[in-house]
Structure formats: C-alpha cells, structure tokens
Amino acid sequence: MKDVAAHAGVGLKTVSRVVNGEPGVTPDTERRVQESITALGFRRNDSARVLRKGRTASIGLVLEDLADPFYGPLSRAVEEVARAHGALLVNGSSAEDPERERELVLALCARRVDGLVVIPAGDDHRYLEPEVRAGLATVFVDRPAGRIEADVVLSDSYGGAREGVAHLIAHGHRRIGFIGDHPRIHTATERLRGYRAAMAEAGLPVAPAWESLGSTAPERVAAAAAGMLGGAEPVTALFAGNNRVTVTVVRVLAAARPVALVGFDDFELADLLRPGVTVVAQDAAALGRVAADRLFTRLGGARPEPERTELPTRLVPRGSGELPPAAP
Amino acid sequence: MKDVAAHAGVGLKTVSRVVNGEPGVTPDTERRVQESITALGFRRNDSARVLRKGRTASIGLVLEDLADPFYGPLSRAVEEVARAHGALLVNGSSAEDPERERELVLALCARRVDGLVVIPAGDDHRYLEPEVRAGLATVFVDRPAGRIEADVVLSDSYGGAREGVAHLIAHGHRRIGFIGDHPRIHTATERLRGYRAAMAEAGLPVAPAWESLGSTAPERVAAAAAGMLGGAEPVTALFAGNNRVTVTVVRVLAAARPVALVGFDDFELADLLRPGVTVVAQDAAALGRVAADRLFTRLGGARPEPERTELPTRLVPRGSGELPPAAP
DNA sequence: CTGAAAGCGCTTACAG
DNA sequence: CTGAAAGCGCTTACAG
16 A cells, blocks of 8 residues: 555555545546556555454354255355345354364454354353453354353254154154254254154153164164164154254165155255155255344344344155054 | 553563463463453454464355355365364355456455465456465366466366266267256366267267256256257257256156256265266365365465366266166 | 564544 | 544564
8 A cells, every 4th residue: 555655646545545435535646546556456455454443344154064055055145144244254164063163263253253153063152251242243043052142043943843743643653763963962952852742742652762862974873763663663753853864864764664754954855755855944044144134233233132033944745754654 | 462461561572472372481471461361351363463474374265156065065175174274264155146256356355365265157367367466376176267377176077078978878878968057157168068079979960959058047957958858859868067957857857757867966865866866976075175285285385387187077877877768 | 581662554533 | 635643453573
C-alpha cells in the first residue's frame, strides 16, 4: 500500500479509500491510484485489516468427518449463509475425537473467527468459556454442547426413532432390534430412548440382546445384526440408528433373508434398492442453515438467551419398513 | 499480551517466549506468566502473528460443491495433509460458476493463505498471475488450469472412459450412448474423447444422437437417456460421464427395460443395486492427497517446474456393464 | 535469562 | 478532497 501510494504520488489514506471504495476521492486521483495498483499487482492484505477492524469476516465449522455424506449438505448450507454475510468458512474434522475437536476449535479461535458452528465430538466444552466471555459466538449442531450454555440446533432424534419403531410395530412386528452409534454420542442415546418408548407404548418387552450401541464400523454393525437375526428369539425387524449403520445392515440383509428395516437418516439411492429402504429423514441442510442463521443473528449484535431448536423428522416409507414379520 | 506482561510483571517478549514455548525462560518466570495467562483468559491473536511472520499456516480449498459426494473424500484428504503440516483449511464452493470461483480465490488470497488447492470452474486463471508472482503456491485438481502454468493432478479421464466403453464393446454392444457433463468442463470432453477412441478402435460408427453433453440436472440427463433409448436406432448400452449422471441414468433404467451401463466415478451402494453398477472408479482421496502433498512440497521451498500428474482409474465390473445387448 | 524499540500492513480519528 | 500520526497485537533483531 505504501508502494502504491508512492507510485501514485498520493497519501496512504487515499489508497485505502480507493481500495475500499470509500467516497471522497476525485475521479482523476482514483484513476491514478487504480493504475498504480494494477501496475504493482497490489492486493490488500486482509490480515492487517483484521488486526485493525477486529472482525475477520470468517466463521469456523467443526464437524465430524468432511467425507461423511451427512455433513456435505450441512456444510454447504452453512457456507451459503456465510457467503450471504460476506464471510468465509474455515473448517476441519474432529474425527469424533474430543481432543482433536478441542485443538481445532482453539486453533480457529486463535485465528479470531467471528463465530463457530460446532458438531461436537466431546461432551465437555468448558474450554470455550474464556472465548465466549471474550465475545465469541458459538452454535452447536446435531448434538448439544457439554457443560456450557450455548445455542444448539438438533433433529428430533427421540421423536423420529419413536415414530420409526412404531411404524414397524404397526406392521406387525413384536421383536425389533436397535443398532446404533456409540453411547457417548447424544443422538445415539436419544434414538435408543425413542425405540424404548415406542416398544413400551405398545406394551412390548425389550430383550437386552436387541439393543446394540457401539462403533459404526461395518464389522461391528454386521456382527450385531447377525447376532440379533440368529439366536433363540430372532428379531423380525431392525431399526438402524444412522445412515452408516443402515448401509451396513442393508449389506448384511442383502446376503440373508429379507428382514424389515427402518433407518434413521435418508441417503442417496435408498429408493432404488430392492426393497426401497424406509427411513426417518432428517434435513441436514436445514440444520446447517438454521444454525448459521442463529450464529449471524448473534454476530449482528443480538444477545438472546441460548436456545435449543429441534427440527422435525419425516418418515419416508419405501418398502423395507413395511415388510411383514417373516413366518418363523 | 500487554496485559499479561503487566499482570505478571515481565516484559512483552517474555510473554511471547512462554506463549510460543521458546527456550530461555526460568521455570519460575514461566509459571508466573502461565498463571497470568490463565487468570486473564489470554489467547494469542494469530492475525497479528501472521502479519509479522508472513505465513498464515492455512491453505485455501476451492471446490465445486461441498455437498457433492465426490468432493467429500477429496476435501478430507486435503485436510489430513494440511493438518500434518499444522495448517488449517479455508474453503468454499464455486458452484461451477467461474466468476464465483474468481471471487472466492481472491478472497482467499486477501487472507494470505499460504497456498491454494483449486478445482477450477473457469478456464481462464490469468487473474492469479499477480498472486503467483507474489509467491502463492497453487495446485489444480480434477481439471487443469486455464491459460496459466500450474501444477495439476487429474484422473485419467480419457483412458478410463476408453476402457469403460471398450468393456461394453467387448460384451457385444455396437450402439453405445455417451451422456456427460457440460462441454465447458475438461473432464467431460476428455471422457467423450475416450468414448470416441474406443468406438473408433473397434471400427464402430458413432451417430451424433448418441453423444449428449450438458448440465447434470436430472431432467436434462433423463431426457437425453430417453432419447437414446427410443428412436429408430436405439442404443443398447450407455456410458455415463460422472456419478451425478450415473445415478440419474440408473433411475431412468429402473423404470424401463434393463440396458447395459458403465459409469465414470464410483458411488456408495453401487454394488447393492440390481444389477450392480459397473463403474470406472477414480480415487478422490488420492487426488486430494497428491495435490496437497505437491502444494506443501512447494511451500517447503521447492521450485520444480509445474507438473501434470494423471492418476489411473480402475474398472469395477458389477453386472450392469456385462449385460448383453437386448434382442431388438 | 530478560526486555525496549521497531515494524508487519492496514484503519481510525483527526486536522488541514 | 487529502494526508500525517497513532495504533491494532504480535515478532524480529538487538542490547543488556
């Protein structure tokens, strides 16, 4: 900028005005400055700008795994909202590791992102307290924050799972298995709670062997499914706790006899499988959009009480959830 | 930092030393400074640091659409490499709009990212010249840069398409249609070139009606497929230019008679469809990894000539590509 | 082992 | 309409 000013024979501030399109520069001066900018290949250094202005016009997004299809539309929705507010997205994956989440969040804070959208991996976010006190806006998505007051935007995991399991019961099933994600993860336990509620409301007992929470690694899920489908009292239907689980279960069932299945989370091509896979769909893009809107409302100066928003789910029958119990 | 120094009764530089873990501080002083840091909730402001050091420890990633499943593993791979080098990822989607790509790239440059990984939407990247001259490292992925010398990492679109089409020919097809992405996109024309080469090598004529490039919007693709499957000389097999096209074609075919199909790009569940979808698989994660490695090699000070790397594709037969021509 | 001074490239507040 | 001075929060280069 100094070079441009010298080259154009004007003051620093005049260059600043031209670069930022501020008024109060004669067309003639402006043209001269523009020419110098082009000649020197000048590009404003936003780091310096940030240092003065205090805002970076960027927000951080911490998610579990960029490669998981559930997070694609969510990220994209956050990006679109950020873009509408002139902000860039800085992001990273926690890989479901609380320590890595913490490092990532703190690195983003050190860059002084204006706000943070976090899909938490950990369940203790007190490390954020100094940041929040310093004015950082944070919104949690998909799972609530731990031990800290903050906005959170969730799908109705409990209600969705309950509806999905009730759907299976309505189609005649009495022995239904639940395979979900690790019990450390909030959505997994909420969906389990929905499963139990639906069973209880129908007056159906739940055998301990019908509930399996743990890693979504295909081997673990396949073993769980095989266990429930075999044994003395085999289940006649399965409820899968998220799309990773559903896909593995579909693979297992493709190699076995058809068993009724409802999965939480929609996924591409679910309708083209035979039978089509009945799902409890959640709107990933809406989660991202609502969370980002909330964040920018705060960045705009609003200071409402932290709020919890639950987005409804939608049961999409496609065939697999309407299969009757197989004859024993 | 000034506050911490005052609070601990030491000089600024000493706080800097403690914050950065530099040697030359007595354990006692260090402890005092640490206490002040905690008491005041101090977090280093990386913007200021960047301004001095000249490096931001962040790289920009510009892709087409964060929500497209092809880019998930690619992004994740870039992120992992960046993480190994202590860098964060700033990213955005161009939405296949050259002007938006340009804005995004320049915004990233203004933030002074150390380097850039770009999946180009446009075909003229001369706007990057001042940046490159100023030392910005840039690697293009999936498609080459336009009118500028730069590293590029691609899949072998030509070879992969040629192999896929030859596979269909080997299974007895003589009338094969090609449906691809917009001709403005490099991969689309390369794959078309591969299609033509395979047909020519087999001595097969290609009717103009068998080639259709354009938007990957489902309506456009469905119409193109319907056109090729109907008419006087219907095709007996289709080659789909990318995974968006393949998915739509599978949908169309599910509602019609079975037609042989090979798609460029693998996708989840392709093996569970009936028939399984034969694909020419490319390794999205490897594209991202190789590109990011190249970038950090440059950031490490290496100044090799810009290089073009082509990653091989892999034909994965699953059923749809091995269907014989239907009796006329 | 420790610290005062200068400077990174901008913007803010002020004066002409 | 234009510009000189101060300062954002750090690090660098240097001196004690």
